[in-house]
Amino acid sequence: MILKFLGTRGYIEEKNKKHKRHSCLLITYRKKKLLIDWGLDWRGRLNSINPDWILITHAHPDHAFGLKEGTPKAVYAASSTYKFLREFALPNLEKIKKNIPFKLGPFKISAYSVIHSIKAPTVGFRITAAGKTLAYNPDLVFIKNRRKIFKDLDLYIGDGSSVSRPMVRRKENKLFGHTSVKTQINWCKKFKIQEAIFTHFGKEAIGMGEKKLEKKLDEFSGGELKVAAAYDGMKKNLC
Numbered sequence: 001m002i003l004k005f006l007g008t009r010g011y012i013e014e015k016n017k018k019h020k021r022h023s024c025l026l027i028t029y030r031k032k033k034l035l036i037d038w039g040l041d042w043r044g045r046l047n048s049i050n051p052d053w054i055l056i057t058h059a060h061p062d063h064a065f066g067l068k069e070g071t072p073k074a075v076y077a078a079s080s081t082y083k084f085l086r087e088f089a090l091p092n093l094e095k096i097k098k099n100i101p102f103k104l105g106p107f108k109i110s111a112y113s114v115i116h117s118i119k120a121p122t123v124g125f126r127i128t129a130a131g132k133t134l135a136y137n138p139d140l141v142f143i144k145n146r147r148k149i150f151k152d153l154d155l156y157i158g159d160g161s162s163v164s165r166p167m168v169r170r171k172e173n174k175l176f177g178h179t180s181v182k183t184q185i186n187w188c189k190k191f192k193i194q195e196a197i198f199t200h201f202g203k204e205a206i207g208m209g210e211k212k213l214e215k216k217l218d219e220f221s222g223g224e225l226k227v228a229a230a231y232d233g234m235k236k237n238l239c
């Protein structure tokens, strides 16, 4: 399957050539196209991508508000994201159940809860095609059931909002925000995942520039796994 990181920027003002647009991922396999997320600055551009299906992780503007004008395309979301998206003109909006795998064409998909936002409950997606499995987590503080989610994972795609300093806050005992790239690489090491790619970059990563960022990723991985920083338009063949 071919992955294309259409956008790799988080919900921040800063941008540069490599991280210009909000994070979303296009996965193509056997001529079928699965799109994950469609944030605000992608508005009006959906026809140029022409996906068969759209999955939405959560109802934050940088992940869902590109759908504001509506689309006849099939859009899939879990629980509260589904409820929120009913305000948009989406005649083919489908509700998905968490932790129950389902199929869309050649893709086997499972949505699982991740801790990220109190107001906009968030899921990550585990997707299998062509005998390979990836997990997509553009925004997260934590995944509770990592043993299950990370089992036999070929590629972890994670949240680049913070490189080394986690941006995690607490309200009434609930955590929200973003954990660091460093922490996510440590999860990958713990669960023996061989490859990770980061997207959804924030101020820290965009401020340090690509070279410094790559150096940091190498330092965190310590040679135990392959780690890369995605950029807008980056393609990856996972086979």
Ligand SMILES: [Zn+2]
Residues within 6 Å of the ligand: 010, 011, 060, 062, 063, 138, 139, 200
């Ligand atoms: Zn985001």
Ligand SMILES: [Zn+2]
Residues within 6 Å of the ligand: 058, 060, 116, 117, 139
């Ligand atoms: Zn978010």
